[in-house]
Amino acid sequence: MPSASDTVSTTDRRSRGSVALKAVGLLVLAAAVLSFPSVAANPFILSVGVVIMSYAVLATSWNFVGGFTGYISLGHAAYSGLGGYATGLLVIHTGVNPWLGMLLAGLAVAVLAVPIGIASLRVRGASFVIVSIALVLILLLVFQSWGSFTGGSNGLRVPRPFGPEVLRPEQHERFFYLHAALLAVALLTWWLIDRSRFGMGLKAIREDEDKAQALGVPTFTYKLIAFVVSAFFTALGGGLYALWFGFLDPIFQFSILVGSYMVLMSLLGGIRSLFGPFLGAVIVGYAVEYFKNQYGDTQFHLVAMGLLLGLVVLFMPDGIIPAATNLVDRFRPQKTSIREVTQAELAEQRRTAGPEAAQADQQARTDDGTDIPTSDSTVTEGARS
Amino acid sequence: MASDTTPRASEQYLLELDDVEAGYGRAALVLRGLTVKVPPATVVCLVGPNGAGKSTVLKVASGMLTPRSGTIRVAGKDVTKNSPQQMLAAGLSHVLQGHSVFKEMTVEENVRLGAYSVKDKGEVNDRIDFVKTLFPVVADRWNALAGALSGGQQKQVEFARSLMVSPQVVLLDEPSMGLDPKATGTVFEQVVRMRDAGTAVLLVEQNARRALETADLGCVLDLGRVHISGPADELLRDPQLAELYLGGRPAASPAT
16 A cells, blocks of 8 residues: 555646646647647638638637636627627727727727626526627617617627738738737636635636635625626627628627527537637537538538537536546546555554554444434435445 | 623633624524623534524624624624624634535635735735645645545535635534535545634534534524523533534534
8 A cells, every 4th residue: 555655746747747647738738729720721811810810719718708717608709799889889880999999999898898797797597698698689789770870780890900911811810820829828817816715716606606605705705806807808809809800790699599609619529628619619610610601601510519519518517628638537546535445454554553443433323323313314325325 | 691601710712703693684583692602712503493584593693694783803893784794804704504615716815815905015925825834735726626525524614615715713613514425524534723823713513512512612502592501511411402503413512
């Protein structure tokens, strides 16, 4: 049987090994992302890459609320749409530098998210989901009807930040890198929160909000901060998309579908994992583009996405990353306290524990015989495990 | 019968529930003029049949239920109308019935959450060292997910979490629930260690005999009042009490 010090040193080695592994993984990932534009076969593939990166930004931003607090918002398209429109309208009406406009739009949406958060975070579970959907539908109506300002159903043309001398493929490449940079900032922020005291409080809320409150976590304030940060990044994602795509239509911006994609991507990858939403965005984003390309304007891609969502919920409720981690862990040395103990070791333990253990055994026997509640509870525990 | 639980000497009580009446909603009173006093570094155990109001005593003491009349004092200070958070700040830490660890967070995160209201980092780290020494299991499984621990180990994590705020009194609601006799033994040993480390404990238990063997003072509750109280070993030897509440057999000697 390994002594205590042995166990500690193997654990140390393992964790050091996994840190090195993570560092290598991160470098490979960064290299893969950065080299994508140069290996992309044609501008179309490159544009699919931009779409996927845009989804990755949105899903990662969504995960500030969904992943940390467990509040599932189906209406995050409200913030990406507002971010896009605010960016476009600022550029058109004030002539501000587009990048500054995008940042201002993000801040404006963040400010707007405060009262929305105060109102909607009071309710939990299904009620919160419904409130979040309602917001998108309201915004859709407003932006469709207020034609003089938003362009209405005709859409809004957003001026391109790069001049006409920059050709299409070059545009795609630049926006691919811009999205990647924004994604990196969002991921870094998520990672920092994940390791902080604030993040610990948020995770406690996700598991049991009442218990967290009883321990002194200011639950409402924390939820609100996570919500506002999420809205801010989502709006930046929407703004960047608007600058790339150059055209906004309310029906696509304020769509339940976009919000659902963010949820599906995050769930698929794993909402508790840093890279979960990114991975989900790559898979779902690619699948959506593939189905659209293969089956044209049919609704087939929706059927496929519905099927995918069903499969995820049934077989990988925690997402791909946790499922894969579990699979890898199965082939590693066991980390749990349950170890196989040989009879000789057991005898040794008994001997060293000595009279105390013997007494406990004795006690156990008397208790079983006389004390009804104890034997009851023992049975229950057995049944549970 | 006098409901004063402790020696009448002039020592200060850490927790006093004085003539407390409490109940849920419009239903009849559960506690009818209950008085319990907890001196420093003592384990006080409440036993009694189901429905006697044992858990309600802890709910009142932790601010989850506001009493209709009577007073609650912590170290002499009136805290009767306090919210749960204020009770925590006043020094009453409640370990709930059943398993209440955050199963998907690590042992470390669980323990640190206990000190969420403590701002001083140095103090938090001191307390962590303290609970790690007190509960070796917590130190051993520091990075494990709390949900992966056995019931008895989870209970110790909860104990550790409750001690992070340096409470005056820890309120334990049925710590042996769902544990096998051996784990129950360990949990009660830890209760004694908590007391020896200077924390008073107000303990509620179904497993009356075992709890009284652990406790210093005992109170037998019936119908919302303290029926009999006194040193725990005397209660254990009382033949009438054994007949009524401890399963019909007087304990000849506590060490079987």
